[in-house]
Amino acid sequence: MNGMKCIICCTMASSSMEVDNVLSEQKVLPPKPKFEPLKPHEMPGAAVQFRKVSVPPHRYTPLKKVWMDIYTPVFEQMKIDIRMNLKGRKVELKTRHDTPDISNLQKCADFVHAFMLGFDVIDAIAILRLDELYVESFEIKDVKTLRGDHLSRAIGRLSGKGGKTKFTIENASKTRIVIADTKIHILGSFANIKIARDSLCYLIMGSPAGKVYSKLRAVTSRMAERF
């Protein structure tokens, strides 16, 4: 919205300029108005906006543990009201009158949602700080239909011994991965998500970890060389 405003301003400015040139002798127009971005409560829609994130039962206790870590940045830096609805097992977010940007609410919602998916707070905090971080989720059956033992083995391959493989992929691709039974969530920037997703898909489809490592190595070195 702000961008669009700017464009309009620009065009208006240019036209006014032309007009100015033409009618230089006739009139002096007032200076171009400068509008500040609209605050959420000034927006034509509802003044206060809500978001509700449901809490899965396995994240209830961790949420209780790290609640303050979640609450503090949301409330103080993002200027979004946050509360936990215990009965409904939901985290509710609300804009305040001094919320600077409407996107803050969405970011906070994403942040809380990421935590609910299983990511750590310190990792999920990155969503608040960076714009372009996304969470991608997919299931193992999306990649390859596996049943029973094969599925278990695939999950084992993904994690590796003590989570080694997962950490390797995380470190190499600068992402965070959560493997929840058959669901896989990846948090990171768009390109990095792609790298991580490809590596995970290879693992699901049966490549040994060593092969995936070599591929990772090649890709990351190429990425690093680019800068």
Added chain:
Amino acid sequence: MANTNDAGVEALRRLQQIDPPSLLAPNPSVSETARSASQYLFTTLRPFSPKSPLDELLVDGYDAEQIWHQIDLQSQPLLSTLRRRLNQFVKNPEEIAQFKVPLDVGKKLEKKKRVELEEEESDDFDEELDDDDDDFEGVEKKKAKGGSEGEDDFEEEDDEDEEGSEDEDDEEDEKEKVKGGGIEDKFLKIDELTEYLEKEEDNYEKGEERDEADEDSEEDDELEKAGEFEMDDEDDDDDDEEDEEAEDMGNVRYEDFFGGKNEKGSKRKDQLLEVSGDEDDMESTKQKKRTASTYEKQREKIQSKIVLMEKANIEPKTWTMQGEVTASKRPINSAFEVDLDFEHNVRPTPVITEEVTASIEEMIQKKIVEGLFNDVQRAPKLPSKAPREVKQLDDNKSGQGLADLYEQEYVQKTDPTSAPLSFKDELKNEASTLFKKICLKLDALSHFNFAPKPVIEDMSFQTNVPALAMEEIAPVAVSDAAMLAPEEVFDGKGDVKEEAELTQAERKRRRANKKRKFKAEAVNKLEKKARLEKKADNAISCQVDG
């Protein structure tokens, strides 16, 4: 014939009388005389050259060149035989003595036989001496018989000589030894000859019928005669013919022995046999058929060979000569019999013998002793470019949160100098820190020079750091050795000797000094004691007094 003879002789005489210069100019009369003379000579020599194709010299309308060629045709073989005969005479001069004047014609037969025997022997000799001059053999024989060089007189003389010798031999039937003595040589032994002839006689009787069929042989066969020990073919008819011929001609000629051109001659061998055994028996039993001469025999052989070869050429070739032959085209198992030659692309397997094994073992032992093992060494790979830094994959859970990670990345992008230490750099730093610490300690141990404390770059917050950090100049470690003055280090004078270095006298002196000192001290002590006691006494006495 007598007329021509006379004419010829006359022509010769006339030629002799012509003086040589007049011969240079062409003169038809002279040429005429010359032609007639040469004709006469030709005809006289004709009997001695049976092989010449011309019966008489053709002079009418012939060129000088052609006449000369005709004469040459006749004379060439004659000359060669005469030469040979001469050589033989040179070698065996005693043979010349055997040529005697002919006595009578009645004994022609025996003489002939003798002559033939002689000739045979001599011819055998000739043959042994000669090379393969088969064509001229007949002529040779003739010449041997004649022994002349194309002159009638000489021929006659030789004939006479021969016949004379024959007469002598006739008288002595078994004088072959004498003859043999003259003719015999290292090659020819009469005894061996007789043995062989006896053997062949038996063969002859078997082959008599066979040979009778071959009476009409070629001219060449007739020429190949005596000297061939293989053939014993004779005909009684020929014998008789020969007798007649001998009687007809005054001189012994070729035809006497070998008959006319259409008749077979007798074997000289047979004459030998006759000489050795009963002549009469020989005459009756053996037929003096025209046996084939050496040349004829050889020709026969060659002819048979030719026939065989022609037959082979006409027939289809053997399968080995046919080029590409499949198994169906050749007889079964025929490849076994033929030694086929084809390229082996495989090296033949080495036959393991004891020597081979021994050689291999010897080589192995030698190599072990020398330590010369030809191990394959990897060829050094040339360093093409600097090894790329391989990114290490860290499989531990990262300590930083995702936000920090991206922050770092952003900072790296914007400010390249503030690049965070890579894993390798951290290790390096750790290693360098440890080393510096160790170096400090080692320096403190080994040097007394001051070395400042190493700067360990460590980015960390230290709260209680003083504002100033003064360097201490005082050395870290100090030893007394530097502090003491020399006299403090060593207190003594003179030449200080070790206990072991001391001599007996010096030891005694030392002991004496010690005793003196001890004594002096002891005396001092006593004096002190005495004084103290005195004082005490005085004191006591005073007290007592007071």
